[in-house]
Amino acid sequence: MRYIAKSLVLATTALGIAVAPGTGSAGAAQTGTQSLYAPSALVLTVTAGDDALNGSVLRAVTLTCTPRAGGTHPAAGTACAELRAGGARFESVVAADSGVMCTKQWDPVTVTADGVWDGRRIAFTHTFANSCFKEGADGVVFAF
Amino acid sequence: MRYIAKSLVLATTALGIAVAPGTGSAGAAQTGTQSLYAPSALVLTVTAGDDALNGSVLRAVTLTCTPRAGGTHPAAGTACAELRAGGARFESVVAADSGVMCTKQWDPVTVTADGVWDGRRIAFTHTFANSCFKEGADGVVFAF
Numbered sequence: 682m683r684y685i686a687k688s689l690v691l692a693t694t695a696l697g698i699a700v701a702p703g704t705g706s707a708g709a710a711q712t713g714t715q716s717l718y719a720p721s722a723l724v725l726t727v728t729a730g731d732d733a734l735n736g737s738v739l740r741a742v743t744l745t746c747t748p749r750a751g752g753t754h755p756a757a758g759t760a761c762a763e764l765r766a767g768g769a770r771f772e773s774v775v776a777a778d779s780g781v782m783c784t785k786q787w788d789p790v791t792v793t794a795d796g797v798w799d800g801r802r803i804a805f806t807h808t809f810a811n812s813c814f815k816e817g818a819d820g821v822v823f824a825f
Numbered sequence: 826m827r828y829i830a831k832s833l834v835l836a837t838t839a840l841g842i843a844v845a846p847g848t849g850s851a852g853a854a855q856t857g858t859q860s861l862y863a864p865s866a867l868v869l870t871v872t873a874g875d876d877a878l879n880g881s882v883l884r885a886v887t888l889t890c891t892p893r894a895g896g897t898h899p900a901a902g903t904a905c906a907e908l909r910a911g912g913a914r915f916e917s918v919v920a921a922d923s924g925v926m927c928t929k930q931w932d933p934v935t936v937t938a939d940g941v942w943d944g945r946r947i948a949f950t951h952t953f954a955n956s957c958f959k960e961g962a963d964g965v966v967f968a969f
Contacts (some may be wrong), residue, residue, distance in 0.1 A: 724940035743887035796868035816954035823884035
């Protein structure tokens with residue numbers, strides 16, 4: 682009797698999962714993003730000041746790199762290539778280009794990257810002393 | 826003499842800022858995302874388990890809603906309409922649809938939303954007890 686009851690619970694559980702996609706209000710859309718690739722989707726932002734959480738967000742773009750480069754980033758292809766080359770080490774794309782000279786006044790600009798890269802969660806923040814350093818960074822990932 | 830030196834510093838500063846876009850490796854791309862709208866760009870994810878930070882990210886999509894609905898979200902238009910209607914209160918789009926019945930086994934699925942909505946930073950996390958509850962949520966924002 683205990684065995685039968687247990688089977689019944691398991692059957693109900695299985696049924697619950699099996700019918701779920703049909704009962705959801707948007708079940709049909711669910712298959713649209715199934716992919717062979719580990720998910721990669723990023724939001725990149727530029728914020729005035731040195732406080733990414735509370736500062737005023739000036740610009741924000743999306744970037745996806747698999748299966749192909751896309752999103753609202755103005756140079757998605759190049760940005761994806763840079764991230765792929767460096768294994769998504771954002772530190773390298775904000776490093777200063779050796780050929781760029783900037784004054785050192787403190788008028789900070791903060792860039793962030795949030796989301797997922799190859800299934801790995803990303804939460805990156807970097808503050809440039811001023812916008813000249815940002816524009817002079819050795820990469821196009823944050824050039825928007 | 827001091828006056829001249831100060832002017833020189835100011836001139837150099839102005840020059841430094843003025844030439845910066847040209848010296849950056851992707852200065853030309855910079856104007857691409859200037860917009861009349863406050864920035865809105867989101868990454869939505871579905872993660873197995875109840876730990877959004879360290880769990881395995883199953884799926885991730887991007888969603889932008891201004892000037893028009895876009896991104897890799899399979900139902901971007903409807904998702905944007907839902908978020909706009911609720912003022913991007915993500916709590917309302919994960920609320921249970923009253924018509925859906927689910928078993929209560931603990932097989933958690935966590936959804937996250939990160940990025941920017943109307944210039945305001947978003948960091949939302951919600952754990953469903955199991956995928957049936959996720960599919961039965963009253964909204965399509967996390968239906969991918």
